[in-house]
Amino acid sequence: MRKSVQTRLNILQKSFELIYVKGYQSTSIDDILSSMEVTKGAFFYHFKNKEEMGLALITDLLYPRMKHFLIEPLSSSADPIKSIYQMIANLLKDTEHFDVKYGCPAVNLIEEMSPLNTAFHKHLKDIVGEWTDAIEKCLLKGKENGKIGLMINPAEAAAYIVSGYAGVRNIGKMLGTPVYQSYLKQFKLYLNSLT
Amino acid sequence: MRKSVQTRLNILQKSFELIYVKGYQSTSIDDILSSMEVTKGAFFYHFKNKEEMGLALITDLLYPRMKHFLIEPLSSSADPIKSIYQMIANLLKDTEHFDVKYGCPAVNLIEEMSPLNTAFHKHLKDIVGEWTDAIEKCLLKGKENGKIGLMINPAEAAAYIVSGYAGVRNIGKMLGTPVYQSYLKQFKLYLNSLT
DNA sequence: CTCATAAGATACTAATTAGTATGTTTTCAA
DNA sequence: TTGAAAACATACTAATTAGTATCTTATGAG
Known part of the structure; x- marks a missing residue:
């Protein structure tokens, strides 16, 4: 066994x-x-079939990695802007799990499978949802300790941030690492506008 | 004939x-x-084969639509921020060519085919490149007539904007039109920070 | 040790795939 | 009108696909 x-x-x-x-x-x-x-x-x-393997892939590999790389760095954050920026920057720097050419496994699966298979859709939605929630909570905590402006809508901002990440992984497939750099610079500008 | x-x-x-x-x-x-x-x-x-059809799809259908919906609205723009926002907002509102569930045809093709087939990669890269350039030029013109801040880097901003669009099409597949709304609100905030 | 079951190996099947060979019809220039 | 080429139709093929049926071997509880 x-x-x-x-x-x-x-x-x-x-x-x-x-x-x-x-x-x-x-x-x-x-x-x-x-x-x-x-x-x-x-x-x-x-x-029992290919689909079951694909779903196991999400729950057994993707999900734990997500927890480790995308949730944990935010949970113990004092400065949301710094933490969120670092999380994304680290993701884009990580050449061990990622290759610009191939983008992000989770984003790829969403793109391909989410409209095609309800089970995939559900599993992937949970992952995206948890990540978005974590960012939202992080920003909310920032509002409480004065690091984030009071008029900022954390849920909106979280959705925007997650979208940006997914997008740069897509465009990166075309234009390579330079887009990562451009994206990060503008992303920092955006984040600073949340103070 | x-x-x-x-x-x-x-x-x-x-x-x-x-x-x-x-x-x-x-x-x-x-x-x-x-x-x-x-x-x-x-x-x-x-x-002559499936690939040739796929590429014709890009040059004969995708490319002209891109020109019409993504380039033309920017070329005659007096106010870049307004024009760029409207272009993206109109795209996300367009339910005739798009369905939240299925995202954006071009973004989908990039995601799926760009890493797999060099001909697809090249064709799609041209499309993304032209769009990015158009946004960049629009912002540049904005700098000249004082609508855009002098410290703004148009190329960086253009890459960031294009990434954001691609991303929200991806995340939209999971979370539906509400993400479109959140994204647009935060996108407006970002654009306004470019003044 | 031993044997029931877990774990894995091998050889198939039926469906689907891109593509071809070869036929028939349609079009239009001379 | 006519006939050569363009445009399309039909029937195939060889490869690949997910999945199954049926074996053999490995493992570990009693």
């Missing part, structure tokens, strides 16, 4: 890699299997 | 519709054909 957990994880991780590059629909199960030492029998033992 | 031009256009338009909803890769040629009164012979008479 030990090894099997590992093979399941291996399948998920390899799938994650391939789907990140090629997209969910055009990454075939055979693609995944032939890229690693696992057979179809193992795959369909662990997942 | 008259009718054939129309069938070619019909194929492109129907393809555009289906690809907008399902994505390029998972819209099969058979899907397209069975959704209209055209046979495989006609399809492959007009396009």
